[in-house]
Amino acid sequence: MGSTLTYLLPGGQVGLAEFRGNAAVPESARTDPFDSGMWPDHRRDFLDDPQDWRHDPALLVLTPPNAEDPGHVPVLVDATALDGPVDRIVVSIDYSPLPKVLVFHPLRALPFLGFGVKYEIGSPLRASVRMADGSWRMGASFVDAAGGGCTAPAAAHSRPDWQQDLGQMRGRIWPAFGRLRLTLRHPMDTGLADGISAHHLTELTLADDAGPIARLEIFEPVEEDPGLTFLLPKGMTGPVRISARDNLGYQFNAEVSA
Amino acid sequence: MILTRRQTLLTGAAAFAAATLPARAARPEYRLHPQEIASGVWLFEGATESFDPKNGGAICNIVMLASHEGAIVIDTGGTARQGAALRAFADQRLGGVAASLNTHHHPDHWFGNQAFADRPIHALPRTRRAQSEDAQVLADGLYRILGSWMNGTTPRPASQDAVAGEMTIGGRELEILALSGHSQADLVVQDRQTGTLIAGDLLFLNRAPSFPDADIPTWASAITTIAQIPASGYVPGHGPYHRDSRAMGQTQHYLSAMDARLRGAANNGLTRIEAMAAGPMPDYAHLGANPQEYQRSVIQRWREYELRALPILGQAG
Numbered sequence: 265m266g267s268t269l270t271y272l273l274p275g276g277q278v279g280l281a282e283f284r285g286n287a288a289v290p291e292s293a294r295t296d297p298f299d300s301g302m303w304p305d306h307r308r309d310f311l312d313d314p315q316d317w318r319h320d321p322a323l324l325v326l327t328p329p330n331a332e333d334p335g336h337v338p339v340l341v342d343a344t345a346l347d348g349p350v351d352r353i354v355v356s357i358d359y360s361p362l363p364k365v366l367v368f369h370p371l372r373a374l375p376f377l378g379f380g381v382k383y384e385i386g387s388p389l390r391a392s393v394r395m396a397d398g399s400w401r402m403g404a405s406f407v408d409a410a411g412g413g414c415t416a417p418a419a420a421h422s423r424p425d426w427q428q429d430l431g432q433m434r435g436r437i438w439p440a441f442g443r444l445r446l447t448l449r450h451p452m453d454t455g456l457a458d459g460i461s462a463h464h465l466t467e468l469t470l471a472d473d474a475g476p477i478a479r480l481e482i483f484e485p486v487e488e489d490p491g492l493t494f495l496l497p498k499g500m501t502g503p504v505r506i507s508a509r510d511n512l513g514y515q516f517n518a519e520v521s522a
Numbered sequence: 523m524i525l526t527r528r529q530t531l532l533t534g535a536a537a538f539a540a541a542t543l544p545a546r547a548a549r550p551e552y553r554l555h556p557q558e559i560a561s562g563v564w565l566f567e568g569a570t571e572s573f574d575p576k577n578g579g580a581i582c583n584i585v586m587l588a589s590h591e592g593a594i595v596i597d598t599g600g601t602a603r604q605g606a607a608l609r610a611f612a613d614q615r616l617g618g619v620a621a622s623l624n625t626h627h628h629p630d631h632w633f634g635n636q637a638f639a640d641r642p643i644h645a646l647p648r649t650r651r652a653q654s655e656d657a658q659v660l661a662d663g664l665y666r667i668l669g670s671w672m673n674g675t676t677p678r679p680a681s682q683d684a685v686a687g688e689m690t691i692g693g694r695e696l697e698i699l700a701l702s703g704h705s706q707a708d709l710v711v712q713d714r715q716t717g718t719l720i721a722g723d724l725l726f727l728n729r730a731p732s733f734p735d736a737d738i739p740t741w742a743s744a745i746t747t748i749a750q751i752p753a754s755g756y757v758p759g760h761g762p763y764h765r766d767s768r769a770m771g772q773t774q775h776y777l778s779a780m781d782a783r784l785r786g787a788a789n790n791g792l793t794r795i796e797a798m799a800a801g802p803m804p805d806y807a808h809l810g811a812n813p814q815e816y817q818r819s820v821i822q823r824w825r826e827y828e829l830r831a832l833p834i835l836g837q838a839g
């Protein structure tokens with residue numbers, strides 16, 4: 265049993281079961297259900313070519329079937345039902361001009377992350393989970409897309425004053441569910457849109473007085489104005505300090521309490 | 523590697539969708555089933571589904587009113603070929619075309635304009651602007667979904683500003699209302715002779731409402747306005763013709779249920795994809811085009827709800 269909250273909405277558990285019913289199931293734990301040519305390359309380049317890997321149905325990777333808005337494709341990776349502690353989660357998109365999305369180090373938080381990505385063409389999205397024992401567990405979901413996610417200019421550039429709220433953060437902690445949700449104003453320019461150089465977040469950390477809680481390495485395909493959902497250690501109500509930085513050296517800091 | 527939209531269609535779609543593309547007829551054809559719902563009022567009822575190669579994009583209701591100068595065509599269909607099929611009916615049965623009106627800028631309602639471009643096409647000013655601005659993106663999306671059904675379709679925005687109030691065409695008296703809420707500009711037409719009210723997409727019946735440009739409170743108040751107009755029957759944008767308040771009630775309830783569901787999801791800390799995966803409100807799961815329309819609505823409207831649920835944070839001390 266994972267940590268999703270779909271049951272809070274009427275009919276939500278049935279809905280989730282039907283929604284997951286569309287997911288591809290691999291023939292065996294070592295085959296790729298999408299038979300994708302890029303997956304072996306990404307395993308080598310992003311995961312250091314691990315030998316000990318397998319698909320694990322306990323790993324939940326939720327995406328929509330198609331990218332209604334290719335600049336904001338919502339994703340949920342829930343590794344809380346895996347047996348054993350998680351070291352890190354690497355998210356990648358097989359067929360993308362920018363395949364590496366993020367690396368999540370849960371540290372003291374739970375291995376659970378909600379976020380949004382940009383999509384350029386139809387492709388599987390992968391969550392590769394490195395367990396504390398060094399083995400890898402894989403999950404994937406296919407998103408169909410019609411282009412424009414990575415190559416379109418950020419919506420921010422349509423406002424002349426977009427830099428005024430650069431880095432503005434919103435957030436909230438739900439102690440009953442252990443959730444922390446935050447959004448951060450940032451154009452997340454990929455560098456692939458005409459005349460706009462890359463400007464994107466590179467790192468985000470949650471911490472309290474006891475030290476870091478969770479850490480994210482962020483790459484260009486994370487959505488503009490990223491929204492992120494974490495599962496905090498049990499009982500934590502804050503204050504949690506959020507700090508982020510981008511590739512141009514800007515630093516953003518905020519604090520959230522229940 | 524930077525992919526253009528067209529290359530994307532050729533590479534991405536071909537690589538992944540080829541095996542799953544449904545078989546298509548060699549020459550897709552539109553079969554019209556017009557019904558005379560009131561004297562001189564012809565309804566071409568759309569499929570209560572989403573855009574799909576199976577329906578050729580013929581998903582919205584189209585109405586023709588007979589006049590002594592020919593048909594007054596309210597909405598023109600989703601492709602050039604659907605427009606041409608409708609035009610043939612008008613020419614053969616209603617003595618040609620007097621004028622057309624586009625109720626709003628969503629493509630299922632006006633991508634058939636080409637077939638009517640030799641006569642005036644009226645739309646509200648904001649609809650005309652949106653038609654010009656969004657045509658390319660909307661057309662790219664539809665080519666991808668509908669494939670050869672779209673062949674030859676070049677979106678043609680309306681040529682004339684529609685004005686609220688009385689409008690007489692070929693002796694047929696119409697009352698034009700300029701409302702909004704489903705889109706930035708929603709035109710409603712009442713036929714004076716029969717009392718038929720053609721509501722565009724402000725009303726849906728037995729088909730999930732679509733929200734790409736929706737403003738829920740404005741939409742709800744537009745329905746309240748419609749409800750105060752005595753009418754002999756209603757043509758919703760999608761769904762069957764009917765004579766009672768069913769579509770007004772169903773659309774109003776759907777709007778408030780959708781609003782409550784998204785507010786509840788955002789306030790309880792659900793993620794967008796959880797709100798989407800939970801599926802539509804159980805009372806509305808059976809509506810045409812669900813759960814797909816519900817899923818699209820979550821993506822389209824989520825940010826507004828999230829902004830209200832999340833306070834701005836102060837600087838870390």
Ligand SMILES: [Zn+2]
Pocket residue numbers: 626628704723732759
């Ligand atoms: Zn519409």
